[in-house]
Amino acid sequence: MPPLPTTLPDWLALLESRHAETHIDMGLDRVRAVKERLRLAFECPVIMVAGTNGKGSTCAMLESVLLQSGYRVGLYIKPHFLDFNERARINGEMASDEALVGAFNDVEAAREGTDLTYFEFTTLAIAHLISKSGVDVAILEVGLGGRLDAVNVIDADVSIVTSIDIDHTSYLGDTREKIGFEKAGIFRPGKPAICSDPVPPQSLIDHAEQIGADLWLLGRDFNYQGDQQQWSYGGRSQRRNSLAYPALRGANQLLNASAALAALEVLRMQLPCGAQETRAGLAMVELPGRFQVLPGRPTQVLDVAHNPHASATLAQNLGNMGFHRFTYAVFGIMEDKDIDAVIAPMAGVIDHWCVTRLDSPRSAEPEALADKLRELRPAGAKDDDFSVNNFASPAEAYANALSRAGENDRIVVFGSFYTVAGVMAARKSSLH
Template sequence: MQTLPTTLPDWLTLLESRHAEAHINMGLDRVRTVKLAMGLTFDCPVIMVAGTNGKGSTCSMLESILLRAGYKVGLYIKPHFLDFNERARIKGSLATDAELIGAFNDVEAARGDVPLTYFEFTTLAIMHLLAGAGLDVAILEVGLGGRLDAVNVIDADVAIVTSVDIDHTDFLGTTREEIGFEKAGIFRPGKAAICSDPVPPASLVAHAEAIGADLWLLGRDFNYSGDKQQWNFGGRSQRRNSLAYPSLRGANQLLNASAALAALEVLRLELPVGAQEIRTGLVTVELPGRFQVLPGRPTVILDVAHNPHAASALALNLGNMGFHPYTYAVFGVMQDKDIAGVVTPMAQYVDHWCIAELPSPRSAHTGDLAATIAGLTPDDGKPGERSITEFADPASAFANAMSRAGENDRIVVFGSFYTVAGVMAARKSSSH
């Protein structure tokens, strides 16, 4: 009999070692088997959120608003930056090590000889933890795709797809139509299926209609409008006027906020929420690493943009920020991403690239990144004012950018979660 770990880091190490060999095996049979063995069910409304970009923002806005309204809210969100506990939030606080260890023990006891990947195991554990926490509502973020994601063994009362773009092509397909079908896999017959993508793939709409889901489309069933000061939401039967802009910055946030408000309209009988709670919830919402502008000088922006859709949004936000003499980029990304598609929208804004290797076997090599960036750098007659420098890790790339940037310049840290997490960790250790 194997003795089980007694600390969270040891548990995570065990799960990683166990699944180093196990490739992502798409299919829900194993997860469903263990879910049934655990008797895992939710006795509160469940909101599930999938999408290429905007999932985390939408989940965080829902959590913030519902907490303001006095509800007991559980949130499963990923990945984490510094501590695994960030993935599980109960009533506004991170799950404790003890709570997570207890949930891991329960999954281990129930799974028998069923092999589970790291993601499947931890997803079951966190959903089990939330299901037993006496919640009024649970918000579950989908990891990859939707149809075959471990979260999808739960039937959501409201399912949201935020955006559909090209990412994870190895698993989800190479077109928006293929990927849209995968994401629509979280929809359920007779339940609300909300899509806040302004141009939803036909495959998503067709699947929702084929299974008899209650499809809410942006522009047909709900919409938003706004001026510089405030914005308005209109749903099927609810209007919300004179709303404050979300504290999460960026051009796409009203799409995400509108999806959140549509979900609250669907659940208005079970979870009534007032206008003031929506305003306050939107103003106070926080989400690390999504166009997060840190206090101080030079200006530092953290953004986990790692696909072309997210990089275009980041570039748009940089363009709206006002004048900075020079922009430094701390950038690292996985080799399976569309690197040229990520670099292209950013190239016009970045003067100095500090590119980093990441602590993952999937990391793109800095030599390859440098060649791609050099080929996409605009030829604007500023040769001496541009540079591309390679570093062994995000922390040293960031330290170099900080040493060179003037106080009126800006540093944008973007790409993989590993890039942003590496800089967050370096900043944390230097502040102690």
């Protein structure tokens, strides 16, 4: 056997090389076997969060409120933008390379030759790391779907499903009913199961009832109301009034915040959170790449919107921002997405498109994207008012948008985590 890597970059390279061919391998038997050999178990409450959109925001709000309340919090969130360490947070800080290498070594020893994908291996390692870090609560974000996601080998005390929309159809099915069933796979008999989708698929409700989960539905078991200044949450036995709007911007964030507060209501005996700590946690939450507005001018917005539901929300949020002379888009997307439906809500918002290839074999070709976008050109539009240009990387597309945008204009980076990550990396390198 060759010696094991001793650094995090070498470990990640090894995991990527092991699974160059198979990216996703459905089924949990292998992961469960390694989990048992690893003796992976949590001695604290576990909150699991699945959904098409809003998972990361909900996790970030939970983490922020619980940290403000004085608890030690473990968070597994993905994907990462610049550093793999972003996926594992202990008490609000990214895990160190050394801690992750130690966890990888433990999983490798427990693997005993069992084949694990990159995602399965790293999920087990980060869960193991969190379980050994003396946290008061663990928050685990599900990757793809729910029922067959590697995170689902862990039993949650509270499960949350945020929104349910069409995405990853080759794995999860092509209807909200099929996808809702996959998401509901994280629910557990006798345990609270929270759904913040305003119109949950019947398949999710039926599954919760069949297994005897304690289903909390938005509008029935918990709800929210808001005006211009503040908002309030009402649950089964707890009200929270005069709440600050979450620091995460966008119209859908009260859905995510309500789900987070419902989970905290469920856990109020084990993890009580005071009114002031809850307000502060929501007011101070941070999450990169979710309608993230950068300081300065021109206005710049980073948003990982990569499916129709997220794109429609992004268009709505942009519409609420006030006047900008021109809007430039830095846009790259994976070819397996519903590209036409992602572009449609944004077509009326964007004047100038800077289309980019992404650093992934699944990237859509910029030339094909550009052809689609040129068909959307308004009749009679001059070149000053509408343009489409292709670029080899998000950094080049972003540099072009930045060189052309005036201080009363706006740049929107969207379409994929890879698009936003590429621009974040370019901004970081320009600062050094």
